[in-house]
Amino acid sequence: MWQAIRRWFDPSDLRAVGRTPDYRFSLANERTFLAWLRTGLALVGGGLAVAQFLPPLPLRHLRETIAIVLLLVGGAVAVRAVDHWARTERAIRQDEELPASRFPAVLALVVGLGALLLVVAVLAGALGQR
């Protein structure tokens, strides 16, 4: 695990593998990483916004829970983005298949389920007030 983390920061280690590809592939890989990083940042930003702009919800600590979950998922997306970038770069250099990943599907399900739960919470709050 430590070796993988070292590889994220040390480009020379990555450049020792395989042969240098067409730079456009590396740039495309880098842009994909940046898009994932912005996705993670959006989740972190969402968590920070929930913590300070959302009025207290009918359920105790629901607001804090939403904020914490968003912050954790956002951080995880950022870490996974570097790891996936490094593994993709390795695969490109070695002329192998790109790494497959379940992560996008899992993230989509988590975000979808979270949104659904919030809809239920908002509806319950609105009906409870009447």
Place this chain on the structure above:
Amino acid sequence: MTGTPPGRDPGLQPERTRLAWRRTALALTVVAVLALRLALAGEPFGALVGLAVVGVWAVALRVCWRRGTGSGPAPTGGPALAQAALTAVGLALAGLALVLHELW
């Protein structure tokens, strides 16, 4: 259609990558501002976290600026990517610290 000037690839890949770094810098700044606002609400612990947020943001902005400006062939890979991701993790941790501190 006009041809591509010599020394530039038809997909404008270096330019697109530079713009992606700039967008990331903007996103980082928005998140840093949100974190700072949350931090300033609760002192004195919040002030400490706010100071850390500003420091992390400044370092990350320098990294993004280096990759987002210039002309000609763009550098690829390197530690900048991990540094940018670490910044996002740092901002998330700052948010977690603030929310948890507020709870207890």
